Amino acid sequence: MLIESNHAQVAVGPILELKTVTKSFGGFIAVNNVNLALERKPVYGIIGPNGAGKTTLFHLLSGFLNPSQGQMLFHGQDITHLPPEQVARRGLVRSFQITSIFSHLTVLNNIVLSIQRRQTGGTRLFAKSDWRDEYLGEANNLLDEVGIPPSLRESPANDLPYGLKRAVELGISLAAQPEVLLLDEPTAGMSLQDIGRTTELIARLSKERMVVVVEHNLGVIADLADEIIVMQQGSILTRGKYQDVKVDPRVIEAYLGKRH
Amino acid sequence: MSYYISLLFNGLVSGGFVALMSLGMSIIFGMMRIVNFMHGSLYMLGAIIAYFLGFYFGASIWIGMLAASILVGVLGAILERTLIRRLYGLDLAYILILTTGLSLFLEDTVRNFYSVTSSAPFLVPQVLKGAVNLGFIVYPKYRLFVVVVSILLCLGTWFALERTRLGALVRAASERPSLLKCFGGNVPLLISGSFFFACALAGLAGALSAPMRNVSPYMGQEMINIVFAVVVAGGMGSIAGSVVMGFASGILQALMAIVYPQASTVIIYVLMLVILVVRPGGIFSGVDISQFPLHYTPMTERVRAFFLSRPAAMVALAVGFLLPWFVYPILATDIILWGLFAVGFDLLFAYAGLLSFGQAAYWGTAAYVMGVLAMTFGAPTWLAFIAGVAISTTLGLFFGLILARKKGIYFSMITFAISAIIAFVVNQFADYTGGEDGLHGLSRGTLFGMDLQNDRVYYHVCMAIVILVIFFLCRLLKSPYGLSLLGARENERRMMSVGYNVFFLRLKAYVLSAFIVSTAGALYALNHQFVTLEMVNWRASGEPVMMTLLGGAGTIFGPVLGAGIVVVMRNALSSITDNGSLYLGLLFITVILFARRGILGESLHNILDRQQNTSPHNGSDGKTAGNHSEPVHSSKEAADVD
Numbered sequence: 041m042l043i044e045s046n047h048a049q050v051a052v053g054p055i056l057e058l059k060t061v062t063k064s065f066g067g068f069i070a071v072n073n074v075n076l077a078l079e080r081k082p083v084y085g086i087i088g089p090n091g092a093g094k095t096t097l098f099h100l101l102s103g104f105l106n107p108s109q110g111q112m113l114f115h116g117q118d119i120t121h122l123p124p125e126q127v128a129r130r131g132l133v134r135s136f137q138i139t140s141i142f143s144h145l146t147v148l149n150n151i152v153l154s155i156q157r158r159q160t161g162g163t164r165l166f167a168k169s170d171w172r173d174e175y176l177g178e179a180n181n182l183l184d185e186v187g188i189p190p191s192l193r194e195s196p197a198n199d200l201p202y203g204l205k206r207a208v209e210l211g212i213s214l215a216a217q218p219e220v221l222l223l224d225e226p227t228a229g230m231s232l233q234d235i236g237r238t239t240e241l242i243a244r245l246s247k248e249r250m251v252v253v254v255e256h257n258l259g260v261i262a263d264l265a266d267e268i269i270v271m272q273q274g275s276i277l278t279r280g281k282y283q284d285v286k287v288d289p290r291v292i293e294a295y296l297g298k299r300h
Numbered sequence: 301m302s303y304y305i306s307l308l309f310n311g312l313v314s315g316g317f318v319a320l321m322s323l324g325m326s327i328i329f330g331m332m333r334i335v336n337f338m339h340g341s342l343y344m345l346g347a348i349i350a351y352f353l354g355f356y357f358g359a360s361i362w363i364g365m366l367a368a369s370i371l372v373g374v375l376g377a378i379l380e381r382t383l384i385r386r387l388y389g390l391d392l393a394y395i396l397i398l399t400t401g402l403s404l405f406l407e408d409t410v411r412n413f414y415s416v417t418s419s420a421p422f423l424v425p426q427v428l429k430g431a432v433n434l435g436f437i438v439y440p441k442y443r444l445f446v447v448v449v450s451i452l453l454c455l456g457t458w459f460a461l462e463r464t465r466l467g468a469l470v471r472a473a474s475e476r477p478s479l480l481k482c483f484g485g486n487v488p489l490l491i492s493g494s495f496f497f498a499c500a501l502a503g504l505a506g507a508l509s510a511p512m513r514n515v516s517p518y519m520g521q522e523m524i525n526i527v528f529a530v531v532v533a534g535g536m537g538s539i540a541g542s543v544v545m546g547f548a549s550g551i552l553q554a555l556m557a558i559v560y561p562q563a564s565t566v567i568i569y570v571l572m573l574v575i576l577v578v579r580p581g582g583i584f585s586g587v588d589i590s591q592f593p594l595h596y597t598p599m600t601e602r603v604r605a606f607f608l609s610r611p612a613a614m615v616a617l618a619v620g621f622l623l624p625w626f627v628y629p630i631l632a633t634d635i636i637l638w639g640l641f642a643v644g645f646d647l648l649f650a651y652a653g654l655l656s657f658g659q660a661a662y663w664g665t666a667a668y669v670m671g672v673l674a675m676t677f678g679a680p681t682w683l684a685f686i687a688g689v690a691i692s693t694t695l696g697l698f699f700g701l702i703l704a705r706k707k708g709i710y711f712s713m714i715t716f717a718i719s720a721i722i723a724f725v726v727n728q729f730a731d732y733t734g735g736e737d738g739l740h741g742l743s744r745g746t747l748f749g750m751d752l753q754n755d756r757v758y759y760h761v762c763m764a765i766v767i768l769v770i771f772f773l774c775r776l777l778k779s780p781y782g783l784s785l786l787g788a789r790e791n792e793r794r795m796m797s798v799g800y801n802v803f804f805l806r807l808k809a810y811v812l813s814a815f816i817v818s819t820a821g822a823l824y825a826l827n828h829q830f831v832t833l834e835m836v837n838w839r840a841s842g843e844p845v846m847m848t849l850l851g852g853a854g855t856i857f858g859p860v861l862g863a864g865i866v867v868v869m870r871n872a873l874s875s876i877t878d879n880g881s882l883y884l885g886l887l888f889i890t891v892i893l894f895a896r897r898g899i900l901g902e903s904l905h906n907i908l909d910r911q912q913n914t915s916p917h918n919g920s921d922g923k924t925a926g927n928h929s930e931p932v933h934s935s936k937e938a939a940d941v942d
Contacts, residue, residue: 102797128799136797142790145783146601153787154798162784162800163808166775196601216798 053116054079055250056101056132056220061110063096070096072274074110082246085265085282086254089294092271094254095137098224102134103127114220131219137228137254141208143198147188150197150208151179154215179215185244186211187237203234210238214245221245223253227260239263258286270294302437307554313443313512315550316450317343320505321527322534322542323454324498327461330537331474331494332388334395335709338379340524341403342499346372346506347420347515348410354423354510361423361511368507369500376499377492384495385488386893392709393655397849398892400842403520404885410517417516424511446508453501454543461539470494474537525720525838526568532713533572566724569717576714577702603904607856608774616770616857620763627868629755630827635867636759636766637824638847639860643770644816645844650854651777652809653789654707657841658715661699661722662814663821664836666692670822671739671831672732681745681826689818696814697807704807707792716838723836738832742825752826762823769816774856776812785809846884850891852898861900 054077063071071093078084086094099105101112103124112120119127142150155175156162164171183193186207192200197208206226213221226242227235239260242251246264255261261268261282268285270277272294278285285291321343328336349371350364359367379402387395428442461467472480473490481487513519530549534541549568556564606612624632641663648654670688673679679687699718706714726733733739744752752758776782788795788802795802825831834840843866844859851862866884873883895902 104793104796123801124793124796125799125801128797133799134797136794140791140794140797142787142794144601144790145786149601149783153783153795156780156783157799160780162780163805164780165808166772167779169778171780212794212798 053077054113055115056252057113057116058101059111059113061097061100061107061112063093063100063105064108069274071100071107074274074276076269076276078250078252080250081266082250083242083265083267084250084252085261085268086252086271087256087258087261087268088271088277091273093274094271095224096274097271098134098222098254101127101132101222128216128218132222133213133216133218133220134222135209135213135224135226137224139202139205139209141197141205141212144196146195147183147193147197147200147208148176148179151182151211151215152176154212155179158216182211182215186214186241203230206230206234206238210241218249220250220252223251225254225256227255227257235260262286304558305437306439307558308551309437309439309443309447311551311554312447312547313550314553315547316447317505317509317523318526318530318549319454319543319546320450320501320508321523322530322546323457323539324501325527325531326534326537326539326542327457327494327498329531330539331470332491333392334384334388335392335399335528336498337396337399337524337528338403338406339399339499339502339527340520340522341406342372342376342502342520343506343509343523344410344515344517344520345375345406346503347510347513347519348414348506348517349503350423350507350510351420351515352414354420359423360425361428361507362425364423364507364510365504369504372503372506373496373500376502377496380492380495383889383893390896393649393845394892394896397845397888401885401888401892403524404881405889407517407520408882408885414517417514419512419514420510421512423507442511446512449508450505453504457501458539458543522565525716526565529568529572529713529717532709533575536709562728563724566721569720573714573717573721576706576710576717602908603901604777604854606904606908607900608778612857613771613774616860617767620767624756624759629759631867631871633755633759633762633827634824635864636762636860637820637827638843638863638867640766640769640820641817641824642844642847642851642859642863643773643856644813644820646848646853646856646859647773647816648809648813649845649848651782651785651789652806652813654806654810655712655845656715656813657712657838657845658717658719659813659817659844660836660838660840661715661719662692662696662817663824663840664719664726664831665695665722666818666822667825667831667835668726668733668739671742671825674742675739676732681743682747685822685826688822689815692818692821693811693815696818697811700807700810700814704803704810716841719836719838719841723833723838726836727833733831736833738830738834740830742829742831744826744829758827762827765819765823769819770856773816777856781805781808846888849896849898850887852901852904855898855900855904858898858900862898865899 056076056078058074058076061071061074061076062069074093074097086097088094096105100107103119103122103126106121110120111118114127114130114132117130119130119132122130142153145153152172152175153162155178159175180190180193183190188200188204188207188211192204197205200208206228210223210226213223223242227238230238235257242253242264245251251264253261253264255264265282267279268282269279270285270288270291277290277294278288280288321339325336325339328334328339346368349368350359350361353359353364353367354361383402384395384398387398424442428445430441431438432441432444434444461470469480469485470490470493473485473487473494477487477491480490509519526549527546530545531542534543534545549571552567552571553564556567620636623635626632627635641659645656645659648656648659666688668688669691670681670684673684673687674681703711703714703718727735730736744758746752747761750757750761752761784795784800784805788800788805792802795805821835825835844863847862847866848859849862850865851860852858869884869887891898897905
């Protein structure tokens with residue numbers, strides 16, 4: 041129901057491609073010579089121990105950081121040095137690991153901001169006083185989908201409990217109707233119940249768009265991901281199906297340390 | 301040759317004062333993330349204390365320095381403990397305004413019993429009198445003494461901070477106060493101690509300057525402006541940066557005095573502007589403050605909706621039409637035009653999240669362009685008016701292209717530098733602008749057959765323009781753009797991540813603000829029928845800040861109300877007492893401490909928000925944040941890494 045027709049382009053070759061992408065901060069190499077090609081698949085999961093470079097990879101993909109070296113292609117087009125807003129407009133939208141919403145705006149306005157950007161640019165200086173109405177239907181549907189009860193939609197986003205803030209976070213990204221959704225630890229810090237709900241939601245979303253999700257919770261990844269990419273110390277350790285990856289000795293070593 | 305060397309030494313002398321001041325300012329900023337705008341007044345106090353000790357008790361510079369640093373340090377520590385501490389964890393702007401209020405208060409208090417201007421050569425003891433032959437130059441001993449003392453103090457401070465255990469604790473407290481607390485460090489004591497030390501340095505610098513500079517209640521004002529620029533250019537919070545830039549500024553001024561003496565002050569601002577554009581974090585990397593969000597106490601959407609509603613507009617209209625029956629029409633016009641100025645400022649402050657210290661650049665430019673066109677080139681008033689506003693707004697677009705990429709205190713400082721440069725340019729072209737004298741004899745002319753020379757008629761014309769601007773502003777704030785602007789203020793990163801070009805959103809707001817302020821400025825000049833340097837002075841940029849906070853930022857009519865109170869109070873006070881600044885200073889202090897939403901904002905908050913919203917976890921309430929006993933470095937904690 042959220043799908044947009046122009047996203048149904050026939051993909052030839054990988055949708056997202058990284059070539060020798062490296063990012064260093066001073067002497068520290070956060071992402072080291074990553075080569076990665078992602079074909080159209082519902083859900084990719086990226087896992088790896090703390091400091092593996094997962095979030096940095098997201099920052100690079102979404103244009104918030106510029107790689108020190110290498111090239112990134114989206115549908116074969118170079119997005120390496122595009123600013124974040126340009127990347128987003130091409131259909132590659134991310135969420136944030138640390139909840140990043142518009143705290144003092146109402147929940148509805150959080151979503152409307154994202155919808156109006158996609159539909160009209162959100163820069164009109166003058167509009168009829170009821171301009172918001174044309175977006176409210178879509179916004180409410182979306183809030184239904186991410187599970188925010190109608191009674192809370194006119195209160196400031198800041199007043200929501202943590203789990204629902206995460207839902208708003210997801211909703212803002214979703215409202216942009218991206219072709220590829222980059223989710224940075226969508227279940228971080230959530231209660232078990234919320235995790236289950238969010239996992240189901242992501243599974244539903246992935247029917248309409250490609251999702252790349254960074255996650256620490258291996259249970260979530262196991263349920264969701266069609267393919268798993270394991271990162272360690274800035275590099276891609278391995279990729280494959282969950283069953284294969286979880287028995288890979290290198291992965292076990294990365295998580296548990298070397299056995300003596 | 302020796303002439304140039306002695307000029308260079310003079311540069312080192314004035315650089316020494318600036319370095320001592322910047323050092324203190326930098327310590328305070330690094331430690332508490334606050335900008336101490338009363339640092340200039342503390343410098344002045346130091347000089348006054350030394351002066352009095354020397355004048356009445358025949359004390360020498362030694363006693364003067366000791367007493368000034370201790371007394372000023374103690375005063376600073378007391379103010380930190382009692383007042384400034386209450387605002388930790390809030391936006392930089394609040395403490396800045398609190399300390400500005402304090403400095404108004406201090407200056408006016410001092411002026412009450414000391415208003416002459418003279419230096420205090422009697423402080424210099426026999427050993428430091430006369431000159432010394434250095435081989436290549438004969439130079440006054442006392443000046444050499446100043447250079448040596450300031451260099452030694454800077455080096456000593458650096459050593460203490462970098463090499464001693466106490467210094468390590470201080471640095472730890474400034475990095476992560478909460479963590480140090482966990483380890484058992486006494487953070488509040490460390491903070492007060494650093495504050496004492498930094499203020500003592502200012503007092504000492506003041507005492508040191510007393511024998512060779514004019515001691516006056518206002519000597520701190522120019523000093524604080526330069527120090528502020530130096531600290532920003534050196535890298536906020538960087539000890540080395542502020543010291544090096546401090547001495548460099550003195551030398552640069554001295555060199556400038558050879559080539560182009562008139563520009564010796566403005567060169568500091570030009571330097572800062574260039575540094576911030578080329579190297580955004582300052583010369584040395586200090587604390588990264590570009591990400592500091594504006595956490596001033598925002599209006600809730602409920603309150604905002606009220607101000608944008610029809611009844612509010614009706615009440616404001618009624619007040620507007622009744623105003624000239626209560627005060628003189630000229631004063632009434634002053635109120636609504638200052639109000640319009642403040643509204644333009646508030647568009648940037650409350651809605652775009654940008655605190656400008658330089659809106660007087662447009663207030664004055666529009667007035668001067670209009671004045672010059674009308675007076676020198678004989679253009680009809682209406683044409684000169686339109687040209688003035690148009691040229692000034694275009695200037696806003698030009699500066700906006702630089703400024704819209706900046707945030708936080710950097711944005712504020714660049715606006716400040718720009719307005720200082722504009723003031724300099726105006727002063728330099730005295731043939732056209734009249735320099736210190738200004739332009740007199742502007743005629744309001746006629747409009748559609750109405751005689752604008754009649755003050756009451758002119759009030760209503762201005763009123764009509766103000767209504768029009770505010771009407772469009774209300775429409776704009778309710779528009780998609782208005783929402784986008786709020787979004788950009790709330791969370792820039794999130795806006796970018798869904799495809800907004802935040803730069804253009806901000807640029808638009810900046811140009812709009814420049815347009816509103818220009819309109820107000822040109823009308824204001826016509827109201828008084830003259831243009832003076834006052835209109836481009838940095839104080840003129842400060843007025844709308846005060847008015848807006850007083851009335852209530854983000855409440856549309858609040859800034860106008862604030863303007864009314866300030867203008868009327870100043871007018872009334874000037875006939876009762878000559879301590880106007882003192883009472884205004886007190887008013888600002890009170891508002892910042894007890895009613896941060898401003899008068900309108902606070903009353904509406906009490907009526908609309910309290911009754912419906914009693915949830916205890918409302919983090920947006922400034923009152924709860926006020927209880928933090930130490931600074932909150934929110935941007936650091938929010939840096940998201942793997």
